Amino acid sequence: MNRKSKFCLVMWGMLLALQLVADAQTAQGAGQDSKGATVDVKVDNFSFSPATITIAAGTTVKWTNRDDIPHTIVNDDQKFASKALDTDESYSYTFTKPGTYPYFCSIHPKMTGKVIVQ
Amino acid sequence: MSESDRRTLALAGAKDVIQYDHNHDGIDRRGFLKCMAWAGAGAYCVMQAGVMKSFALGGLGGHNKEELKSELSFVQISDSHVGFSKPANPDVVATLQAAIDKINALPAAPEFLLHTGDISHLSKANEFDTVDQLLKSAKVKDAFFVPGEHDVLNDDGKQYRERYGKNTQGSGWYSFDKSGVHFIGLVNVMNLKAGGLGSLGNEQLEWMEDDVKHLSKSTPIIVFAHIPLWSVYPEWGWGTEDSARALGYLKNFGSVTVLNGHIHQIMQKVEGNVTFHTAMSTAFPQPKPGTAPSPGPMKVPDNELRTVLGITDVNFVQGKHALAVTDQTLA
Numbered sequence: 001m002n003r004k005s006k007f008c009l010v011m012w013g014m015l016l017a018l019q020l021v022a023d024a025q026t027a028q029g030a031g032q033d034s035k036g037a038t039v040d041v042k043v044d045n046f047s048f049s050p051a052t053i054t055i056a057a058g059t060t061v062k063w064t065n066r067d068d069i070p071h072t073i074v075n076d077d078q079k080f081a082s083k084a085l086d087t088d089e090s091y092s093y094t095f096t097k098p099g100t101y102p103y104f105c106s107i108h109p110k111m112t113g114k115v116i117v118q
Numbered sequence: 119m120s121e122s123d124r125r126t127l128a129l130a131g132a133k134d135v136i137q138y139d140h141n142h143d144g145i146d147r148r149g150f151l152k153c154m155a156w157a158g159a160g161a162y163c164v165m166q167a168g169v170m171k172s173f174a175l176g177g178l179g180g181h182n183k184e185e186l187k188s189e190l191s192f193v194q195i196s197d198s199h200v201g202f203s204k205p206a207n208p209d210v211v212a213t214l215q216a217a218i219d220k221i222n223a224l225p226a227a228p229e230f231l232l233h234t235g236d237i238s239h240l241s242k243a244n245e246f247d248t249v250d251q252l253l254k255s256a257k258v259k260d261a262f263f264v265p266g267e268h269d270v271l272n273d274d275g276k277q278y279r280e281r282y283g284k285n286t287q288g289s290g291w292y293s294f295d296k297s298g299v300h301f302i303g304l305v306n307v308m309n310l311k312a313g314g315l316g317s318l319g320n321e322q323l324e325w326m327e328d329d330v331k332h333l334s335k336s337t338p339i340i341v342f343a344h345i346p347l348w349s350v351y352p353e354w355g356w357g358t359e360d361s362a363r364a365l366g367y368l369k370n371f372g373s374v375t376v377l378n379g380h381i382h383q384i385m386q387k388v389e390g391n392v393t394f395h396t397a398m399s400t401a402f403p404q405p406k407p408g409t410a411p412s413p414g415p416m417k418v419p420d421n422e423l424r425t426v427l428g429i430t431d432v433n434f435v436q437g438k439h440a441l442a443v444t445d446q447t448l449a
Contacts (some may be wrong), residue, residue: 046354046412068204069414070240070271082242082261084271087204104312107267110355113313 026110038062038092043071043085045103048113057117060094074106081106186223188433188442190297193221193228193258194342195429196379197399199268200248201239206402206415207423210239214252216448217400217429222257225355229296230259234397235266235307235344235380237282246281265290266344266380267307275308293324293329299434300333302326304343316345316358318382323360327367338373338434338441346378348387348394351407357380370373375441377430380414383446395443398428424449437444 037059043047044066055061063073065085073082073091079101082091095101095117105111198214221228231253233360238245253261263282270278270289277289286292289305304326306316318326329347332338341347347364350356367375374392382399384405402415403426418426428447435442 042175046414067414068206070268072271076311086240102312107271109310109312109314109428110353 013046030063036060038067040064042066046105046108046111051112052114052116054116054118055095057096057098059092059117060092061115062092064088064090065089070107071105073103076102076104077101119383127205146312146428157264161272185234189436190299190434191224191226191228191432192230192296193224193429193431194232194233194345194377194397195236195400196220196234196397197236197266197382197401198233198249199236199239199399199401201242202401202415204415206417210401211248213424213427214249214400215255216424217306217320217427218256218297220254220429222255227257227259228431229258230260230262231256232342233261233263234342234377236268236379236399237263237265237266237278239267239268239269241277243277246277250281262294262301262303264343265305265307266304267310270307272431275305285390288319288321291325298436299340300330302329302339302341304341304347304364306343306345306347306361309329313354314328314359315352315355316343317356318359318360318364319341321374323363323367326364330367330371335370336372338375339368339371340375340377340432340441341368342377344378344382346385346394346396348378348389350385350396351413354407354413356413358405368392375432375443377432383426386443393432395442397430398426398445398447399420400427400448403427 005104039053039055039059039061041053041061041063043063046067048063053061058060063085064081065071068087070084070086072084073080073093075081080093080103084107085091095115098117101115101117103113103115138168145182195214195217196218199210200214202210221231247259265275265278265282269275275283275289279286285292285302289308291305293300293302295301304318304322306318308317309319311316333339341364343358345358346356347358347361348367365374369391372391376392376394378394378396379399382402382404383396384398385394385396387394402423403418404413405416425447428445431444431446433442433444
């Protein structure tokens with residue numbers, strides 16, 4: 001292989017590697033992930049985004065409040081509940097058992113979200 | 119009232135006389151609401167002998183006490199949110215102090231102050247301490263409270279009840295009487311359910327039914343609670359899911375006034391024998407229903423902030439049905 005071909009191969013290899021890393025990160029954002037990872041949920045404008053996420057058992061969900069008003073994360077079935085989070089405060093919970101976990105903000109109960117654990 | 123009396127009163131400068139008395143109870147609701155619409159600009163309205171009289175707040179000095187007399191007057195403030203510090207209002211302590219200054223400048227000192235909740239922003243001890251400290255300078259003989267959802271964070275309202283819940287039951291409900299008026303303080307910010315609205319709960323409702331059972335139907339009733347007891351805007355949680363039951367216990371009373379907070383703006387409604395009124399916040403305004411993606415703190419130009427914050431002054435004249443409810447902005 002001449003130098004030019006080798007160079008192209010290396011470049012393609014790097015691009016491929018970068019793409020795989022990017023894919024992995026996107027997958028992480030979408031919630032499809034392997035155990036031990038953390039998925040972020042943004043709390044802003046009286047809503048959770050993404051409102052529904054699907055994760056593997058063993059994944060940790062981290063909610064961060066970006067709103068200018070405090071919010072809480074409370075599971076409908078009382079399995080987890082955060083204290084009141086002011087702006088920029090976070091709450092994390094690791095989901096170990098498969099199931100559907102609806103939650104809401106106990107201060108503004110119209111705000112609802114769902115974590116599906118597979 | 120005779121036609122000549124009407125003309126005399128009109129000439130004497132009384133701004134409104136009864137023109138519509140459909141319920142035959144001496145209350146001209148259109149006049150009442152018209153007066154309350156002026157109140158945003160600073161009107162002081164009083165019911166006297168069935169006649170709605172209004173006085174511009176600036177010109178009250180020109181009237182003698184007899185003209186402004188009422189048997190009971192109190193002031194409502196709401197949503198002080200001490201602890202909040204964001205662009206919508208970086209100094210909620212200053213605006214709460216301005217509200218207290220307005221109270222102290224009223225022509226006659228109100229007998230007591232009613233705080234309809236969200237006293238603090240994060241239920242922190244130092245936030246409650248600050249409010250208590252500021253209220254000491256209010257020229258009122260007493261103060262009554264109901265909690266907002268911001269006052270019961272993290273501890274199910276334990277701290278709120280220790281500070282403001284003496285002589286209350288359950289999560290902090292109670293009633294008391296002043297000058298023949300029966301006041302009922304309700305708590306509708308506990309045990310909220312996902313996707314739900316404010317909630318009173320069975321235990322509190324049963325207590326209320328019992329509380330009003332033996333009252334004479336001519337007793338004026340004032341109910342106060344944080345979240346509106348009528349459906350202002352359910353999409354934003356601005357309503358109470360079981361308030362119909364509470365209002366049902368009051369349907370045979372001649373005069374019922376409901377005072378709420380939570381929405382940080384004035385909304386009023388008259389429905390049969392019930393007048394509903396929500397107060398401005400002393401901290402920050404919130405958008406009108408449906409005019410913004412969410413009901414959060416609304417930033418207005420700095421020089422306009424105090425025009426959207428304020429206090430509510432309530433006057434009652436013995437023997438008359440409706441209470442005179444007027445709002446004053448801080449600027």
